[in-house]
Amino acid sequence: MKTKAAVLEAFKTPIVMREFETLSLAEGEVLLKILAAGVCGSDVHIQKGEDPRTPIPIILGHEGVGRIAALGGPKKDVSGRDLKEGDLVVFERGIMCGRCRSCVILKRPALCASRRTYGISVSSKDPPHLRGCYAEHIHLMASAHLIRIDAAVDPAVLVPATCSGATAANAFEQSGTKPGDAVVIVGPGPLGLFLIAMAKQAGAGPISVMGMAADRARLDLCRLFGADHTMVVDGTSIEDREAEVRKLTSGLGGDVVFECTGARRAAEDALHFAAPGGTVLIPGIATPVGQASVSFYEHLARWNVRLQGVWVSDTSHLRRAALLVSSGGFPFEKIVTHRFPLAQANEALVAVEKREAMKAVLIP
Numbered sequence: 001m002k003t004k005a006a007v008l009e010a011f012k013t014p015i016v017m018r019e020f021e022t023l024s025l026a027e028g029e030v031l032l033k034i035l036a037a038g039v040c041g042s043d044v045h046i047q048k049g050e051d052p053r054t055p056i057p058i059i060l061g062h063e064g065v066g067r068i069a070a071l072g073g074p075k076k077d078v079s080g081r082d083l084k085e086g087d088l089v090v091f092e093r094g095i096m097c098g099r100c101r102s103c104v105i106l107k108r109p110a111l112c113a114s115r116r117t118y119g120i121s122v123s124s125k126d127p128p129h130l131r132g133c134y135a136e137h138i139h140l141m142a143s144a145h146l147i148r149i150d151a152a153v154d155p156a157v158l159v160p161a162t163c164s165g166a167t168a169a170n171a172f173e174q175s176g177t178k179p180g181d182a183v184v185i186v187g188p189g190p191l192g193l194f195l196i197a198m199a200k201q202a203g204a205g206p207i208s209v210m211g212m213a214a215d216r217a218r219l220d221l222c223r224l225f226g227a228d229h230t231m232v233v234d235g236t237s238i239e240d241r242e243a244e245v246r247k248l249t250s251g252l253g254g255d256v257v258f259e260c261t262g263a264r265r266a267a268e269d270a271l272h273f274a275a276p277g278g279t280v281l282i283p284g285i286a287t288p289v290g291q292a293s294v295s296f297y298e299h300l301a302r303w304n305v306r307l308q309g310v311w312v313s314d315t316s317h318l319r320r321a322a323l324l325v326s327s328g329g330f331p332f333e334k335i336v337t338h339r340f341p342l343a344q345a346n347e348a349l350v351a352v353e354k355r356e357a358m359k360a361v362l363i364p
Contacts, residue, residue, distance in 0.1 A: 001021070001022045002019050002020065002021055002022070003019070003020055003021075003022050003130065003135060003136040003137040004017060004018070004019055004020075004135065004136050004342065004364070005017070005018055005019075005020055005059045005124070005129075005130060005132070005134060005135035005136065005342075006018075006059065006060065006061075006134035006135065006342055006343075006345040006362075007057050007058070007059055007124055007134075008046070008047060008056065008057060008058050008059075008060055009056065009057045010056060011047065011048060011049030011056065012047070012048055012049060014346045015047070015060070015134070015345045015346050015349070017342075017343055020124075020129045020130055020135075022128075022130065022137055022139070023127055023128040023129075023139065025070055025071070025072030025139075026072050026142060027072050027073045027142060028072055028073060028075060028141075028142025028143075029071075029072040029139065029140060029141060029142050029144075030068060030070070030071055030072065030075065030083075030091075030139075030140040030144060030146065031068075031069045031070040031071075031137055031138075031139055031140075032064070032066040032067070032068060032069060032089065032091070032137060032138045032139075032140060033066050033067050033068075033069040033136065033137055034064050034065070034066045034133055034135060034136060034137060034138055034364050035065055035066050035067060035088075035155040035156075035363070035364075036064070036065045036066075036155040036156040036158070036159050036361050036362070036363055037061045037063060037064050037065075037133035037134055037135075037159070037342075037361065037362040037364065038061070038062075038063030038064070038133070038159040038160060038162065038163060038359065038360075038361055038362075039061075039063075039340075039345070039348045039349060039351075039352050039357075039359075039360040039361065039362060040062065040063055040163055040164075040352075041189075041262070041286075041352055042062075042120070042286045042287060043060050043061070043119075043349060043352070044349055044352055044353045045286075045287045046058075046060060046120065047060070047349060050287050050288070051120065051286075051287050052288070053116075053117075053120060053121040054120060054121060055121065055122075055123040055125070056123070057123060057124050057125055058119070058120075058122070058123050058124055058131075058132060059119065059124045059129075059130065059131060059132030059133075059134050059135050060119050060120075060132050060133075060134045060345075061118075061119040061132040061133030061134035061135070061362070062093040062117050062118050062119035062120050062132070062133065062162075062163060063093070063119075063133060063159050063160070063162045063163045064090075064091070064093075064118075064119075064133030064138060064159070064162065065088070065089075065090055065149075065155040065156075065158045065159055065162065066088075066089065066138070066155070067085075067086055067087060067088055067089070068083060068084065068085050068086060068087045068089060069085065069137060070085065071083065071084070071085065072142070075146070077089065077145075077146045077147055077148045078145050078146065078147055078315055078319065079147070079148070081148050083146060083148060087148050088148070088149045088150075088155065089146045089147060089148055089149060090146070090147050090149060090158065090161065090162050090318060090322050091118075091140060091144050091145065091146050091147070091162075092144060092145035092146075092314070092315045092318055093117050093118050093119070093120075093162060093163065093166075093318075094109070094110065094112075094115050094116070094117055094312060094313075094314070095115065095116040095117065095118065095122070095141060095143065095144075096109040096110075096112040096114070096115050096143075097112055097113075097114040097115075098143070100112055100113055100114065108314070109314045109315075110170065110311055110312045110313055110314045111311060117312075118131050118132055118133065118138065118140075119131070119132035119133050119134070133362075134342065134345050134362060135342070135364065136342065136364045145315040145318075147315075147318065147319050147322055149322065149326060151326035151327075151328075153325065153326050154333065156336050156339060156361045156363065157325060157332050157333045157335070157336055158322065158325055158326070159336070159359070159361050160190045160194070160325070160332065160335050160336070160359055161194075161318070161321035161322045161324070161325045161332075162318060162321075162322075164189070164190035164191045164193075164194055164321075165190075165194045165317075165318075165320075165321025165322070165324065165325065166312075166313035166317040166318040166320075166321045167191060167283050167310065167312055167313050167317070168191050168194035168195045168198060168283065168321065169194070169198065169313060169316075169317035169318075169320040169321050169324075170283070170310055170311075170312065170313040170314070170317045171195065171258060171281045171283035171310040172195060172198045172199070172202075173317070174281060174308055174310060175256045175258070175279055175281055175308075176256075176279065177198075177199060177202050177204050177255075177256050178202070178203075178204070178255075179202060179203030179204065180203065180204065180205065181199075181202075181204045181205075181255035181256055182204075182205070182206055182208075182248075182249040182252065182253070182254050182255045182256075182275065183195075183199045183204045183205070183206070183207045183208070183254060183255070183256050183257075183258070184208050184209075184210070184245055184249075184253075184254035184256070184257045184258070184270075184273045185207070185208070185209045185210070185222075185227075185257075185258045185260060186209075186210045186257070186258065186259045186260060186261060186266050186269070186270055186273075187209075187210070187211065187258075187259070187260030187261035187262075187266070187284060188209050188210075188211040188215050188218035188219050188221070188222045188230070189218065189260060189261075189358070190335055190358065190359055191258075191260040191283060191284060192209060192222065192258070192260045193221065193222065193225050193330075193332075193335060194321060194324070195258050195260065196209065196222055196225040196226050196227050197225055197226065197324060197329075197330045198324070199226075199256075200225070200226035201324075201329075204256070205228055206228040206229060206248055206249065207226060207227045207228050207229070208227065208228065208229040208230070208231065208245065208248050208249075208254070209222045209227045209229070209230045209231070210230075210231050210233050210241065211230065211231075211232065211233070212232065212233060212234055213232050213234045214355060215232075216232070217358075218358060219232070221331075221334055221335075221358070224331055224334070225330055225331070226330075228248075229248050231244055238269055238272055241269065241272070241273070242272040242273060245272075245273045249275065252275040252276070253273055253274050253275035253276075253278060254273050254274055254275055254278055255275050255277075255278050255279070256278065256279050256281070257270050257271075257273045257274050257278065257279070257280045257281070258270075258281050258283060259280065259281070259282045259283070259284050260283060260284040261284050262284035262285045262286060262287075262289065263284075263289070264285075264289040264290055264291075264292050265292075266284075267282050267284075267285065267289075267292050268292045268293055268294070270282070271294065271295075271299040271300075271305065271307070272299070274299075274303065274305045275303075276303040276304060276305075277303070277304050277305070278303070278305050278306070279305070279306040279307075279308060280305060280306070280307050280308065281308045281309075281310050282307075282308070282309050282310060283310035285309075286312075294307070334358075335358055335359045336358070336359045336361055337357050337358040337359060337360070338351050338356070338357040338359070338360040338361070339360075339361050339362075339363055340360060340361070340362050340363070341362070341363060341364075342362050342363070342364040344362075345362060348360045348361075348362055
């Protein structure tokens with residue numbers, strides 16, 4: 001059986017459509033028919049050659065939702081449920097070794113030194129080729145962790161859970177957010193929206209979100225998700241923004257601050273918004289952005305603030321995000337603003353780069 005895929009064959013060039021033969025499955029492998037593939041902001045950086053992990057050629061796309069087209073023998077999902085052809089599933093995008101210190105001792109597989117990622121660091125050059133989600137099918141390794149989705153949910157709406165949602169769940173878990181904690185979120189994109197929902201579920205508040213004037217529609221959506229305050233930061237100084245956060249938090253600052261933009265300057269600014277004893281988490285940075293300035297005495301030592309990096313996620317975080325979307329308790333359907341056929345992958349990347357799309361999804 002032949003299947004189509006959108007392939008990046010050289011950095012800084014358009015993606016091209018190619019056709020591959022689907023190969024027979026080894027024991028435990030899965031052939032997934034992709035129903036929806038997310039176009040992540042990191043895909044824009046990858047196309048430009050800004051991610052050092054990425055080989056060429058490659059089928060992009062690390063965010064995918066699909067139905068099982070074929071199984072290489074009996075297989076269960078991570079909850080022990082039997083899988084069969086036609087089941088709707090999401091899968092862990094990371095490929096970990098399962099043997100190293102991070103996987104076995106720390107029990108934090110996201111930190112696996114050998115970790116690779118479908119659609120980011122696995123080339124399409126070698127068989128079975130289909131290792132990314134910008135395709136009609138993806139050929140998953142036997143080690144892939146799958147989660148069966150039994151709820152009636154639009155696959156496109158589920159897509160953000162596979163990356164932004166899972167990373168948000170990792171950040172939220174590490175934050176230790178408690179009921180009543182003041183939460184500050186810098187960046188009103190999908191990552192920030194998932195964090196609003198999780199903070200709301202946990203009884204945190206007030207929840208404040210910062211964005212640019214161009215993000216007004218996103219900030220309005222943040223309110224629908226449960227944000228108590230939103231602020232437009234264009235033309236304001238860091239002193240202005242810090243004063244506004246203090247005003248909204250009884251003069252203290254955020255118990256938990258999430259920096260979700262991935263911008264170096266925003267990561268520096270986030271330290272200004274933390275309360276004494278607070279935590280600042282950086283889940284937004286996924287590609288190199290250079291060095292940042294930190295005032296160790298004023299921002300960390302004097303106020304005992306914890307600065308915590310967050311790197312991607314593991315299967316438990318994916319499961320939490322997928323269940324959150326499937327619950328129907330938040331308007332996640334509003335995140336997906338653009339849908340494109342697979343052949344328009346380049347147009348989808350442009351829409352993401354120009355910030356025209358909150359979330360763009362390819363429908364093969």
